[in-house]
Amino acid sequence: MSSTENIAIKFEKVNFSDEGLHILKNITGSFPEGKITTLVGPSGAGKSTLFKLCNGLKSPDSGDIYVLNQHIKNYNPIELRRTVGIALQSATMIKGNVYDNLNLPLDLQNQELSEDRGKELLKLVGLPEDYLYRNTKDLSGGQRQKLSIARTLVNQPEILLLDEITSSLDRVSQEDIEKLIKRINETYRTTIIWITHNLKQALDVGQYTWVMMEGQVIETGPSDILNHPQNEDVQRFVKGEAE
Amino acid sequence: MNYLTLSLTLIFVVIPLILSKTLKLGMEKDTIIAAVRSIIQLLAVGYVLQFVFESESMIYILLMIILMITAATHNAQRKGASIKGIIWKLVATFVFIEALTQGILLGLNITPATAQYIIPISGMVIGNSMVLSILFLNRFTGELNNQEEQTELILSLGGTPKQAVYRQLITSIKASTIPTIESQKTIGLVQLPGMMSGQIIAGADPVQAVMFQLLILFLLLTTAVVTSILLGYLSYPTLFNDRMQFLDNHLENDN
Ligand SMILES: Nc1ncnc2c1ncn2[C@@H]1O[C@H](COP(=O)(O)OP(=O)(O)OP(=O)(O)O)[C@@H](O)[C@H]1O
Ligand SMILES: [Mg+2]
Numbered sequence: 168m169s170s171t172e173n174i175a176i177k178f179e180k181v182n183f184s185d186e187g188l189h190i191l192k193n194i195t196g197s198f199p200e201g202k203i204t205t206l207v208g209p210s211g212a213g214k215s216t217l218f219k220l221c222n223g224l225k226s227p228d229s230g231d232i233y234v235l236n237q238h239i240k241n242y243n244p245i246e247l248r249r250t251v252g253i254a255l256q257s258a259t260m261i262k263g264n265v266y267d268n269l270n271l272p273l274d275l276q277n278q279e280l281s282e283d284r285g286k287e288l289l290k291l292v293g294l295p296e297d298y299l300y301r302n303t304k305d306l307s308g309g310q311r312q313k314l315s316i317a318r319t320l321v322n323q324p325e326i327l328l329l330d331e332i333t334s335s336l337d338r339v340s341q342e343d344i345e346k347l348i349k350r351i352n353e354t355y356r357t358t359i360i361w362i363t364h365n366l367k368q369a370l371d372v373g374q375y376t377w378v379m380m381e382g383q384v385i386e387t388g389p390s391d392i393l394n395h396p397q398n399e400d401v402q403r404f405v406k407g408e409a410e
Numbered sequence: 411m412n413y414l415t416l417s418l419t420l421i422f423v424v425i426p427l428i429l430s431k432t433l434k435l436g437m438e439k440d441t442i443i444a445a446v447r448s449i450i451q452l453l454a455v456g457y458v459l460q461f462v463f464e465s466e467s468m469i470y471i472l473l474m475i476i477l478m479i480t481a482a483t484h485n486a487q488r489k490g491a492s493i494k495g496i497i498w499k500l501v502a503t504f505v506f507i508e509a510l511t512q513g514i515l516l517g518l519n520i521t522p523a524t525a526q527y528i529i530p531i532s533g534m535v536i537g538n539s540m541v542l543s544i545l546f547l548n549r550f551t552g553e554l555n556n557q558e559e560q561t562e563l564i565l566s567l568g569g570t571p572k573q574a575v576y577r578q579l580i581t582s583i584k585a586s587t588i589p590t591i592e593s594q595k596t597i598g599l600v601q602l603p604g605m606m607s608g609q610i611i612a613g614a615d616p617v618q619a620v621m622f623q624l625l626i627l628f629l630l631l632t633t634a635v636v637t638s639i640l641l642g643y644l645s646y647p648t649l650f651n652d653r654m655q656f657l658d659n660h661l662e663n664d665n
Binding site: 186222223224225226244245246248249252253255257259261262271272275276318319322 | 559560562563564565566567568569570573577653654655656659
């Protein structure tokens with residue numbers, strides 16, 4: 168990326184291990200501010216783990232991470248997690264109905280989400296408004312993913328991390344979410360980092376991309392690099408995913 | 411009762427032994443160990459108590475209580491699923507509950523400040539607190555393991571550590587104290603409580619025995635609720651570091 172662009176999140180020689188397993192190896196690179204970057208790579212590459220480092224759910228063993236030009240250690244953890252919102256891969260719901268889940272981020276701050284705002288959020292992610300008081304047990308996997316995005320938006324994060332949020336969605340819903348992501352990015356200038364297995368999605372929606380494998384960043388650059396990767400492993404990965 | 415009649419009660423140990431042998435239940439060894447241990451432990455306690463009662467010294471009473479708390483701590487952390495650094499939290503819980511209950515009993519002159527009252531009541535309070543601790547810890551670590559994703563979700567949305575484990579904490583407090591409350595609802599209908607039975611057999615007036623039993627029951631209500639809440643609030647912060655990250659390796663759930 169060119170030097171005139173601002174950087175939302177920067178990694179410098181970041182290492183992370185868990186239970187003796189070296190999961191992230193010497194990660195260096197940055198995510199441009201106000202852009203959509205996709206993060207692709209095979210299962211177990213460490214993508215979800217990298218996200219957890221970005222919003223402080225985990226801390227690196229060594230190396231530095233900067234969020235909006237501030238060292239991550241200088242943030243209060245709660246402030247960091249509201250600035251860098253994450254829709255987790257598991258799309259976990261708390262017990263209760265859709266409203267309880269949408270209200271959760273505000274409830275944690277002793278505030279309350281209005282019914283109108285709740286319906287607005289449902290509409291935004293493409294869920295029917297009358298789902299507001301439906302029990303989350305009765306939602307499909309794809310509907311939970313949509314709800315999970317809506318819930319993450321409640322904190323109005325400046326940086327949005329989306330982990331495999333379209334994996335359980337049909338083609339039409341996937342396209343809806345793709346449009347939604349573009350719209351959020353254009354409307355609020357929100358920096359979006361998106362983990363996806365779908366390389367077509369990465370090319371269509373993402374402006375930049377990171378390719379990770381076995382805990383390392385292999386290639387970064389404009390999404391176009393996915394069309395002609397330099398690295399042999401990436402070439403094989405791209406071919407495999409495209410099939 | 412004398413030692414001759416006591417030795418006749420061994421018949422009640424021999425019956426299960428014979429049954430176990432003939433039906434090949436394989437419980438002979440454990441039965442014998444259990445019988446021998448109860449004989450040695452209870453007789454030892456009896457002689458120690460006799461000595462403490464006769465000496466009428468507060469120091470010995472205090473030593474007995476310290477001994478009880480040590481044993482209860484050892485047992486609770488060995489038997490229960492655990493959380494890193496739980497030992498001192500158990501000690502603090504037992505010391506607090508003992509001080510609270512004796513403080514009220516002695517402070518309001520409900521019971522006299524003699525070894526005869528302090529020691530058995532302390533034994534019951536600490537013993538029950540120990541059982542409650544084990545119940546609570548098993549449930550709490552189980553909840554935390556099952557709901558780890560929920561903990562992570564709440565943290566990721568900017569919740570505090572307390573908010574992140576609040577549901578699990580409340581569920582575990584409730585689940586561990588409900589048996590105490592429920593069992594008191596039917597007490598006396600199904601079986602007479604052990605302490606009351608013992609007193610009546612030893613010749614006490616049944617109404618007096620009932621009044622003491624009620625005192626104990628009410629004490630145990632406080633013990634149950636205070637133990638779970640205190641242990642819960644003391645132990646959950648250990649599960650997080652100062653960056654408000656959940657440390658799942660601090661859960662030592664080996665059962
Ligand atoms: N809590 C954990 N404890 C130990 N190891 C873990 C833990 N979570 C993940 N790992 C390991 O870390 C590595 C990276 O996992 P991660 O979930 O980040 O991969 P990923 O790229 O997101 O994969 P996927 O595409 O399947 O979601 C894997 O080898 C995984 O086994
Ligand atoms: Mg993942």
